[in-house]
Amino acid sequence: MADKIKKIAVLTSGGDSPGMNAAIRSVVRTCAYMKLECIAIYRGYQGMIEGDFKEMNARSVNNIINKGGTILKSARCEEFRTPEGRQKAHAQLLKNNIDGLVVIGGNGSFTGALKLNDEFNFPVIGIPGTIDNDILGTTYTLGFDTAINTVVDAIDKIRDTASSHNRLFFVEVMGRDVGHIALNAGVGAGAEEILIPEQNLGLDRLLDSLKRSKASGKSSSIVIVAEGDKTGKNVFELKEYVEEHLPIYDVRVSVLGHMQRGGNPTCFDRVLASRMGVKAVESLIEGKSNYMVGIRDNQLILTPISEAIKAHTAIDEELVRVSDIMST
Amino acid sequence: MADKIKKIAVLTSGGDSPGMNAAIRSVVRTCAYMKLECIAIYRGYQGMIEGDFKEMNARSVNNIINKGGTILKSARCEEFRTPEGRQKAHAQLLKNNIDGLVVIGGNGSFTGALKLNDEFNFPVIGIPGTIDNDILGTTYTLGFDTAINTVVDAIDKIRDTASSHNRLFFVEVMGRDVGHIALNAGVGAGAEEILIPEQNLGLDRLLDSLKRSKASGKSSSIVIVAEGDKTGKNVFELKEYVEEHLPIYDVRVSVLGHMQRGGNPTCFDRVLASRMGVKAVESLIEGKSNYMVGIRDNQLILTPISEAIKAHTAIDEELVRVSDIMST
């Protein structure tokens, strides 16, 4: 089986995340080390359909381990959602004698990989690249560690000005469906309250908490709000609500936005990407397909992609409790 | 004259800016060095009215040179705008035997200082602390250098993701009346276009520039928009306008917000603050009043506060031109 793989392709797809370049580098260098050919596919599945391919060698990935974003670009691709699109894509893979594919991305990207495997029996291995850390089968996704540090750095700055004026800030962070960034960065930044999609404790609790906080003598308060929080109010509406019901506060809003996706990856994300790239290539060599590489208990593991995309990772209840205690 | 000054007070007022703590430290330590007493006034003019004073010595300001915000807090104070409020404030200064005052802040804070001097002949010296860099009489205000680095760091991150998806970003930065942050950070971040309050070149020019940019093969574009830009559209409306008239672009918006006010001051701001604090105390000792300390040609200078608050610093036309050339 193992001797079948001679040429491996790699692509990035979906939202970009810090560490993707380190993972690309790892796939390319592992291929070089294993004497395999390596092909980069640009712009994800769109580039696969169009044959936007480039041969890579060990030197092609010099000086990218520390760069955010993805040198292979990323794109959404409607055509790949159609059987015709996937047929074109598969034809390009065959035409270029590619024996296996490494897909770096999130749930949507993995769904595409799964179809490629199901319909054409094409060997695919996934590497979880997303800042949301919401993929089953891995404790950490690539880019999550960088993103929470970016958020914490931004909130450290906001706290400077919040403390100087005794203000309350609502800070919106990424997370439409999951609150991992909000919860981790919120604990890391010493947030007063953290509003996440996974639980809605109600606005009364928020007001109570803010009242207690003021009474206890805190000079400033930061409330972290994930994009998908379930209070039914966005950060601007929350500001108005609190100003109306708790006029003791001078309230401000900050929406951190897309900077959360960028930045030089942390050491953690670079090491994780390097390890996952090796594992992905080795798994293809071993004849495995349809798995996602993950990390658990500091060991690399494989999870069937079909399992990985079934649901989002649940929120860590212990960390929710730690957050409550820390805002004493 | 000089031997009249035995006790100096210092306060911060208005919006906080990185470097204020370094300036407070400098005032306190210079007093200690000169064997003067030093009093900190908390919460700006509000604290002056309320007598929220604290004696400081050289050790009171340990480990603050590298902290953003202001340990003396800042606050807006309506009462100080009234003659009665200022009378109370002056009474507090007399009661505490204070002979001179250093005010760290922006235009509004200086206007207050000016009144204190005009009405009670009380010696005041100003230190320009604002991220906006809009005060006449100084090439640099405290906090400006830190703020433009914060903006540039954020845009570097945004560019990672912009390049990965070939996107156009509108990034809003601080600057209601002046475009210094937008212009400097825009050049520093390699922005395609920079929209500032000082000039309105019209939306057609923006569309032309973006068309040219796309045609020239740029993979991403960043447009910096100062809060007070004069196109008549905010960043969100600009996004809609461009998407409608230039559908070749996938457009996103980011509003950097209050993080621009915080963060550890840069070396430049720390050194500037240290120098200005010395000069402020020395000026009071020399019997000067009603001046603002500024820096020009790397030399500290004094400008009458009445001059400093007359107008905003004009935009640097040479830098506007550099920006145009760089976006070739």
Added chain:
Amino acid sequence: MADKIKKIAVLTSGGDSPGMNAAIRSVVRTCAYMKLECIAIYRGYQGMIEGDFKEMNARSVNNIINKGGTILKSARCEEFRTPEGRQKAHAQLLKNNIDGLVVIGGNGSFTGALKLNDEFNFPVIGIPGTIDNDILGTTYTLGFDTAINTVVDAIDKIRDTASSHNRLFFVEVMGRDVGHIALNAGVGAGAEEILIPEQNLGLDRLLDSLKRSKASGKSSSIVIVAEGDKTGKNVFELKEYVEEHLPIYDVRVSVLGHMQRGGNPTCFDRVLASRMGVKAVESLIEGKSNYMVGIRDNQLILTPISEAIKAHTAIDEELVRVSDIMST
């Protein structure tokens, strides 16, 4: 049992590490949340002997979660190594009605805690605070994540100048007995070779690797050397050796030194510290003693201190292999 604990003390000991302040904050706030009294002991065991104690409440630890170092100071203490010293220390604990102790530190600090427990049956719980990540019973120690990011940031800067001049750099990082910092930061920084105390592959291998690297067209090379590497040569001697045997290289040396111990903790270290502090206090409340809090598979666990101090954590062989592959 649980109702016996009414007052808990916390100290930091040994080399400081980023995250110690976040752990102190967590212990203090958890005590406040649980309605326990909390006492800070300054300067480690030395302060314990001298009774350098201070009552803490939830507000005592405001604004320290993001600070490097330890507000409780740390010190080595010869006297505590004697039975008389420990008796004095214990007497101070009794005199102050302290029911349990949280020790934040490394192996040496834990050995002290163990003796306190063995000799006086005094309840102690340890939190592993050291940048070395060498303590059995936890996948991560507090400060390790920050330290590897500090090293990687420094090497990213060194690589700028190395690449500009096609130079070879030997970079010495901390690690007298273990190579965890060297190995992780080396992979994260894309090092050519990583010399660690746990293995000595010989100088010939180093020369071979550097020759191959040059031949393959790399424009610069970074070799990471842990303080305790086993080649028998320090970084300066390595430089001379390579210059003599491989004159194709222009070699430079950089010793990163104590900056590796400082800096604002990363989000990872802040969250870990917050979680560990809660667990430590809860463990004392539950009547446990003589355990160290650790993290494994993202779950907090307890390990007997006697186990934790038995040996250093072994190097990760998989990561050694990843490092080899990445330097292709």
Added chain:
Amino acid sequence: MADKIKKIAVLTSGGDSPGMNAAIRSVVRTCAYMKLECIAIYRGYQGMIEGDFKEMNARSVNNIINKGGTILKSARCEEFRTPEGRQKAHAQLLKNNIDGLVVIGGNGSFTGALKLNDEFNFPVIGIPGTIDNDILGTTYTLGFDTAINTVVDAIDKIRDTASSHNRLFFVEVMGRDVGHIALNAGVGAGAEEILIPEQNLGLDRLLDSLKRSKASGKSSSIVIVAEGDKTGKNVFELKEYVEEHLPIYDVRVSVLGHMQRGGNPTCFDRVLASRMGVKAVESLIEGKSNYMVGIRDNQLILTPISEAIKAHTAIDEELVRVSDIMST
């Protein structure tokens, strides 16, 4: 005269400094804007002799404004010091139809440029790229602002651990002949004493200062030492000297080394580089030669290269005094 210039070459030479890439980008883009051809010369004068040239267009310099080092590489070149070497170099310039040259570097690089002009009447303009800030004719050189921030960030980290252990640190920073980095970063980092090549106040003064510092209750002290300080002792010998004569201190040493040359340029350096690149190209177009672009009072100015290389910039006595006052 102006219509003579159709093709401009740019090179970097000597020690690299952050902002060189931004200056290269500016030269290239200004040429594109002015419809001139632009040639990059790799590896400084060595590449000029060897004809290591490459055509550049506006897109060749995408995404380098924020990168440390120099994409054109730098190298020392013995051959260029000989008349024969310079003849070869000039022949390459002629062969490639180059009409003018922009040299980005320090004193040594400018001396080379001067000879090229003197011997062959070849138009040259210099841009001061060095972290040392020691070149006459400009208040700031490219890279200085980045370097002092790198030093200050490192010392902020060192102070964390210094304060935790009540230690004294000697920190060596770059500066063989000049103390600008030491003085500015020292003031910015709040150093106790700053030892620079320009003055030697003697070891007694150092001991006195450290005694006073201890007596005043400071918890830690940092002494900055420029490489070329004139006490006659290096940092390691200073440590021994102080430990012998002032045993109250636990002393440590840190040598910051080459990381001071790297790192992403600050906004200040990027803006300065962009402005200087425009000015350099415009000066060549205007028929000027043998000038260095500088900045004074925030205006770009030209200084004859022969003046610029005559001496080092003198140390700022006012800042020396500020440093003394701040360490009260």
